[in-house]
Amino acid sequence: MQSSDVLRDIVIGMSDGLTVPFALAAGLSGAVESSNIIIIAGIAEIAAGSIAMGLGGYLAGKTEQDHYNSELKREYEEVEKVPEREREEVRDFFEQIGLSKDLQVKATNEIAKDKIKWVDFMMKYELGLEKPDPKRAGKSALNIGLSYIVGGIIPLSPYFFVANSKDALKISIIATLVCLFVFGYFKSKVTGVTPVWGALRVTLIGAVAAAAAFSIALLF
């Protein structure tokens, strides 16, 4: 699963990185002639976006872990201090999935025999919390942030070689839409969506965002 997690991060970061810098560059091409300003704006956006995504993801992961640990501590205390209420919550779970009164009581007794098992059960099925992998948050954030940068460079690269922004835009559109389709395809495979529909969806979002940014910037 390790390699598929990395693949997931790369694909998500890259397809997001393709969309917003692409739309920004397209929008600016509607308003300014020179590719230089678009390059600077694009690089600033890639820096901002990759940090917001990467650092944001890292800190969110850290917080998720703190949250898990504090809930875990609370559950251990509750099992100690108010065991009857906690037993009631286990019984509620078995009632809600549709077991008979008799089995609700028997199953609750078995779960509550072992405190570790009991707390594990409460964490997962009362609170819906899975134990987060401590190293995962940082790695994932780094992968997503770096992939955002790589993705963002694709729509921006034609502006490095073509001085007129509207000419650069044409190449950027073709390159980016092709990449969006390819990455949308892989993103969908990874996230369990029908690949072609997912690829079209990702491409459509990029195209609409770019068209809107272009039209709006043209008005100013």
Added chain:
Amino acid sequence: MQSSDVLRDIVIGMSDGLTVPFALAAGLSGAVESSNIIIIAGIAEIAAGSIAMGLGGYLAGKTEQDHYNSELKREYEEVEKVPEREREEVRDFFEQIGLSKDLQVKATNEIAKDKIKWVDFMMKYELGLEKPDPKRAGKSALNIGLSYIVGGIIPLSPYFFVANSKDALKISIIATLVCLFVFGYFKSKVTGVTPVWGALRVTLIGAVAAAAAFSIALLF
């Protein structure tokens, strides 16, 4: 819960909208003197970002629903065609939470008596899927997209009134960091994180992203 869902969308959209347009404007202020270009770039980014977030969220919600429905159909078919394998999966669940052999069998028999109950159980605990609310996806996307626009206007507004970009940046920094702190506070309350730590986190992400974008754009 309806009003807290809306609040959640607004807070998430707005705190994201504050971060990236803020960092982009800060980055461009490091590279260009005129506020005009920053306004155009900022508006193009807000258009691009809000559409990517809003439309992206809407289509993701639609896909989630399709995915749920197709899995639901598959589970009904499997319960019909390979009931023994499906019973085994229910038994595996009860084994994994730690029930005795005897109760595993009894509980499985009770679940499998009623096909609707059985499939509901499989959807929730084998596949971990909750039934998505059909109207929620569209509304949520709209709320997040609109809040992104409102959030993005805050860091950008000083540039409308101050012609020199570096002077506008100073006002933008103060206004945005204050807003990031306030929205970080509410975001944390809504998402169940310690509010002050969450507020500092959101403010830090915005500040680091803006500082990095500024430094990088200065180099070009």
